[in-house]
Amino acid sequence: MAERWLEKMIDIFAALHYTKERQVTFAVFQLEGVARSWWNVVRLKWEREQTPRMWVNFMREFNAKYFLPLIQEKKEDEFIRFRQGTQTIAEYESQFTRLPKFAPELIMTEQRQIRRFVRGLNIEIQKDLAVAQLSAFSNAVEKAQRVESTRLQVRNFQAKKRAIPESRVEQEDKSIPPKFGRGTGGVRIPGISRVTSQGGSASASGGPCGYCGKANHTEDVCWKKARKCLHCGSADHQIANFPILLR
Known part of the structure; x- marks a missing residue:
């Protein structure tokens, strides 16, 4: 139940393009009952320790509360080993945004998120992105999709050429x-x-x-x-x- 709730929040954030700060505010608003009481304790701790009200910090507290350490380690290993493989860029990006909920430290900053995203792409796409200026995660996804589209067009052209x-x-x-x-x-x-048979x-x-x-x-x-x-x-x-x- 906790995992489904967390995935629902992540889907909403992606659809509405919420900032990191607003993500926490929206998620907290959805908590009820025991979960709301848990948040009140966390909020007081954050105020005392001056912890930034960031989604990565919220996920860390949430995981510690609702997921066993063994599950967190397993999901973290799954995210570290995650690669594009036969998936399209869109499919790979969708999975990539879901897995880090158990390992928020690995994508704490925008640049770390971009590096890990690019590292999981297929080698031929990584090569084309090596010289690209990637300042935002959305920018990295867009350029990867453009590379994928271009390479697909080239393969289709070559296939048609061979198919003559x-x-x-x-x-x-x-x-x-x-x-x-x-x-x-x-x-x-x-x-x-x-010609006549006589050779004329x-x-x-x-x-x-x-x-x-x-x-x-x-x-x-x-x-x-x-x-x-x-x-x-x-x-x-x-x-x-x-x-x-x-x-």
Whole structure:
């Protein structure tokens, strides 16, 4: 019950962005019965010892009252060993803000909280944050999320690049007409008859070409005029960029 109450307070503080001082005031206002009597004793002690009215000090007193030392040690060890692993930054940050309630001394200052947060991040994200100026915990979380987003975009781009089907080249290969004879590019050209079995030259339907001057084809089917690949006839590339020649 005590742990659930403490987590509820922490969630409220995070949602309403309460200051450290206001957190104590709000939490104390929620105490009733025996818990309220306990707080009155703590308050008098704080006034006598001039203890700052800070949430970290409240948690220390609260833990000592409601949690056995063995439980506190176990939770403190869990927080020290806590790492991001397969979690997203948002998931990691949510867990990170809950665990320190049993070890407030580890995040007593803003800088100590930032250092421990960064230390638990995955190595690749830590590297990108190494040169960042992190003056506030919220700033550290935001920059970590930006790094995560950027790295995710890079991975997605690389995955799409690798996922380009190799069959694309194979399809282009299949689109190349079967070779025969020694005509232009050694391939079949629309409108040209096959080489005769006697080995004579091929007869074109209307050659020579009026555009390039080459034999065996006419101007209306001239690949050079249409700026097609002189190797395969494709309009998607020039012969200098023919896929097979680039292998």
